[in-house]
Structure formats: C-alpha cells, structure tokens
Amino acid sequence: MIQWVEQPTELPVVPLERFYRELAAADVIALEARRAAGGLLVVVEADVRAAVTRQLAASGEERGGLLVGRVHAHRAEDDERRPALVLVRAAAPSMEDAATAVSLRMEAGVWSRAREVLREGELVVGWYHSHPGLGAFFSPRDRKTQQAFFPHPFSLGWVIDPACSEEKWFRGPDSEELAPTCVLTRA
Numbered sequence: 001m002i003q004w005v006e007q008p009t010e011l012p013v014v015p016l017e018r019f020y021r022e023l024a025a026a027d028v029i030a031l032e033a034r035r036a037a038g039g040l041l042v043v044v045e046a047d048v049r050a051a052v053t054r055q056l057a058a059s060g061e062e063r064g065g066l067l068v069g070r071v072h073a074h075r076a077e078d079d080e081r082r083p084a085l086v087l088v089r090a091a092a093p094s095m096e097d098a099a100t101a102v103s104l105r106m107e108a109g110v111w112s113r114a115r116e117v118l119r120e121g122e123l124v125v126g127w128y129h130s131h132p133g134l135g136a137f138f139s140p141r142d143r144k145t146q147q148a149f150f151p152h153p154f155s156l157g158w159v160i161d162p163a164c165s166e167e168k169w170f171r172g173p174d175s176e177e178l179a180p181t182c183v184l185t186r187a
Contacts, residue, residue, distance in 0.1 A: 011152070012121045016072040016084045019043075034181055035084055040171055042156060042183045044088040049185050052091050056130040057162040062104035064129030065093035066114040070122055071154045083154035086125050090117040103141075104129050126156025136161045136168040138175050147173045 020028045035041040048067075056063050067088045074084040092114035094106035106127075114124050127150060131137065136159045138146070146157045150173070157170040169178040 011071065012123060013071050013073045013083070014121060016074050019070075019072050019085060019087060031085075031184075034184070037181070040083055040154070040178065040182060041085045042088065042169060042178065043085060043186050044183065045090075046185050046187045048088055048091050051093075052128055052158075053160070053162070055091075055093050056128075056132075056160050059099075059130075060132050061099040061101055062130050062132065063094065063097070063099060064104050064106055064127060065091050066110055066124050067091055067126040067128060067156055067158065068114055068117050068122055069125045071125065086154050086156060088125060088156070089119070089122065091128065092117055101132060102134065125154060126150055126158065128158035128160065131159055131161045133163040134161060135164070136166040138168070138170050138177075142170075143175045146170060146175045 020031075023031070031041060031043075052065070055065070068090040069086060069088040071083050072085040072087065073082060092110055094104075094110040095113070096107040096109050098105040098107075111124075118124075127145070129142075131139075138157060138159060142157065142159070146155065150157065153172045155172055157175060158167065159170075160167045169183050170176060171178055
C-alpha cells in the first residue's frame with residue numbers, strides 16, 4: 001500500500017552576507033537602511049528589467065513569464081519564511097500563451113524555460129505580466145494565481161503597464177504590495 005506523507009520542500013536560501021560580499025561598504029549600508037525600513041528588498045538585474053520591459057512593450061495583449069533568482073536570509077539560521085532580499089537574476093518569458101488585451105494564460109512550457117536558466121542555488125522566485133493600458137495592479141485573478149503558484153513569503157508578482165510606464169510589485173500568498181523604495185535595479 002502507498003501512503004502519502006506531506007513533507008515541506010526545502011528551498012535554497014542563501015545568507016545575505018554572501019550577496020553583500022559582492023558590494024562596496026557604502027552600498028551595503030544603503031541596502032540595509034532600505035531593507036530595515038521596508039522589510040523585504042528586491043534587487044533586479046538591469047538586463048532582466050530591460051528584457052522584460054521590451055517583451056511586454058512589444059504587444060498590446062497581456063504577456064508575461066517567470067522570474068528566477070535567489071532568496072537571501074539575514075542570518076544563516078533564517079529560512080524562506082523570513083526572507084531579507086530576493087535577487088532577480090533572470091526572466092523566462094512565456095512563448096506559448098492564450099492572451100487578450102485583458103487576460104493571460106501562460107502555458108506549461110514557461111516552467112521548462114525557467115528550468116533552463118536556473119543556476120545552482122536558484123529557484124523560480126515569482127512571475128511577471130503586463131496590463132497594457134489598464135494600469136499596474138493585481139486583479140482578483142492575479143491574486144488567485146499568486147496564492148496558488150507563488151505561496152512563499154518571498155514569492156514575487158510584478159505587473160507592468162507598458163503604455164504608461166507604470167509598475168507595481170507584490171509579494172507572498174496575500175499579494176502584499178511592496179513600496180517602490182524596496183525594489184532596486186542593479187547594473
């Protein structure tokens with residue numbers, strides 16, 4: 001007989017000090033001040049931001065994809081329930097989808113593309129999509145998607161309206177909106 005046992009998945013969480021080692025002392029101090037003021041800090045690689053912006057601006061229909069990166073905890077003993085910083089290192093665009101000007105259904109192949117860009121110690125940290133001409137917000141359907149597929153405290157949702165250059169970031173299963181000062185772009 002087969003018995004089902006619920007067991008939490010161990011997610012790769014990296015000590016924040018590892019990320020900070022790559023930075024100048026002044027940058028570490030500035031990041032810590034922002035993180036302390038807003039909780040979770042999101043750092044997006046500049047090339048990821050540029051690629052996502054190009055993809056979403058190229059269509060009047062909703063487009064999207066997955067975000068890949070690392071979760072950093074403030075202390076080595078912390079875990080994914082208490083993230084300090086999420087580094088978004090790559091994006092995996094959805095290539096096959098069912099899209100209109102007001103809806104998007106990404107197909108399963110986007111998860112394969114995300115696996116192709118994963119590096120050791122990385123995972124899918126969230127998703128992104130556009131609301132062309134509608135403004136940047138999380139709709140009730142977006143909130144359900146976030147809760148179903150991105151339920152961790154570090155899980156990100158990024159919405160961009162390319163028509164008016166507006167964006168908003170959300171985190172966790174409750175789709176908590178992040179303050180703009182908590183999201184930084186790294187060159």
